[in-house]
Amino acid sequence: MDVLDLARTQFAVTGSLHFLFVVLTLGLAPLVAIMHTRWAMSGKPLHEGMTRFWGQLYVINYALGIVTGLVMEFQFGLSWSGLSHYAGDVFGAPLAMETLVAFFLESTFLGLWIFGWGRLPKWAHLACIWLVTLTAYASAFYVMAANSYLQNPVGSVVRDGRMELVDFGALLTNKALVFSFPHVIGAGLFTGAMVLVGASAYQLRRRTDHVEFFTRSMRTGVVVAAIGIFITMGFGYAQFAGVQEGKFDNTTAAVALGFMIEFGQLLALIVLLVMLPLIRVLPRWRWTHPILMVMTPLPFVLAILGWVAREAGRQPWMIWERLSVADAMSPGLTSGMVTASLTGFVAVLGLLAVVDYVLIVRAVRRGPRDLALGATDDETRTPALSY
Template sequence: MDVLDLARTQFAVTGSLHFLFVVLTLGLAPLVAIMHTKWARSGNPLHESMTRFWGQVYVINYALGIVTGLVMEFQFGLAWSGLSHYAGDVFGAPLAMETLVAFFLESTFLGLWIFGWGRLPKWAHLACIWLVTLTAYASAFYIMVANSFLQNPAGAVVSGGRMQLTDFGALLTNKALVFAFPHVVGAGLFTGGMVLVGASAYMLRRRTPDTEFFARSMRTGVVTAAIGVFVAMGFGYAQFAGIQAGKFGDDRNILAAVGLGFMIEIGQLLALVVLLVMLPMISSLPRRRWTHPILILMTPLPFVLSILGWMAREIGRQPWMIWERLSVADAMSPGLTSGMVTTSLIGFTAVLGLLAIVDYVLIARVIRRGPRALDLGATSPDDKPAPALSY
């Protein structure tokens, strides 16, 4: 592989690994906020247990995912300085907003929510998790604004050999954004819902004593997954029909077309299962033990679909970094050698891969322990949520 292909591979690998964290964050944040709202309104110990349990899963994923995001920021300076030089005045604006939202606002509100348990007033504490959710989606929105600019450079003109922002409103209403962002939101909800379903199926199959807890979690996950897959498919088809169909005619983009094809076929199959099988069986699904291995095996598939979709969007733009304005070759940093990029590729992949493994090992450990031994929200070493009732 030449240095350009190595640099592209590096960004594809690290971007895909980072997106595994992002898509789960987008799915779990609103679910935890809704659970907390139910607990604040009802005082039901079961809702408290669900908030603390799934909130702890969310915190683990967020904490490790934020580190992987730093690697993505480094890559623009290391491998793609040509992009920064040519379009940094435009492309950098939404990235700066995302950094402010994710690293300052979202992290601050999440810290208040984590350490405010039993210290903040009930409704102020609830407001913190909703602000975490809103800032998480705002962060995703600005990332999609930046990416959509690469797909369709709206709101900017070329002056003096560089792109300059002329209409920030056009950047926010980019035709490559209006369908893509809801599509990502749907993918996140689908992923988060299926994690609830798969984890609950695993615990129910082990005959956990917390049957009502995981039965309620499974039903919540089914509803969320159904909403998510419906939104993702609807906006996915609209996005493809509206702007992406013309980008796959080049033989060099056959990989993008294949990835898109797999995403559509697998997504359609999962949608049929969720909407026509799981949703109608929602009340009895926790008791149907024969379905639980199938539900467990389905859990990773939304992550696979998310990566396929992201790669199809990125590869489908090749050979352009900014569509018909800046090629990938011109965007690459000068002076890079194959050895330099190979070294950074191995290093980044090892670090992000290790973080992904640690993330899922820690989440699996929390799930296996169940809702009776949680660190989140504990005000004393012996503080544990009330046991859930069996049904």
């Protein structure tokens, strides 16, 4: 592989690994917020336990995922300084907003939510998790705004060989953004909901003592999965109306797109026409639980296929018909330099991904007992043990 292909591979692999964390964060955040709302309104220990259990999984994924995002930032200066030089004034604007939202607002509100148990007023504590959700979605919006600019460069002009931002509003209303952002949000909801379904199926199949806990969790997951896959499919098809001629012509993009559409349609049929109508009996039908568990990782696979199709479909352009990928690459890079950084990044991000899923699996296997999130110093048992 030449240096350009190595640099592209590096960004593709690290971007895919990072997106695995992102798509689960976007799905779990609103689910935890809904559970916390139920607890705040009802005061039932069951709803508190659900908030703490699924919230703990969210915190694990967020904590490890935030580190992988830093690697993405490094790569723009490391491997793609041509992009920063040519369009940094435009492309960097939404990314700067995303940094402010993610690293300041989202992290602050999440910290208040984590350490606010028993300290903040009930409704202020609830507001924190909803603000975490909203800032997570705002962060995703700005990232997609930056990515959509690469797909369809609007709101800018070329002056003195560089692109300058002249209309920030056009950047935020880009036709490549208005359908792709809801598509990503739907994918996140579907992914997070299927984690609820798969984890609940695992616990119910092993005849857990917390039957009501995981029955309600599974039903919540099925409903949100149906909503998520409906949004994903609807806005996914809507994007084709605005696709520029020539995109998805290369083999990689076409194959990824084909697999995503076919498997996405199949999953949509299963969720909407089988799981949703049988929502009352699925928790009791133990023979279906292995199937639901096998389905759990499929939304992650579809999300990566969608990302690959979107990025590969733009090739050979970094900015559509404005800047080629070759011109966007940093000058002076050698194959050895990129190979070394690729090995290091993949090793670190791969390790973080493994640790993330090991910790999540261990938490799921342990079930709603000995929960660290929200535990008080003198707590001798969690509310979940009384279910």
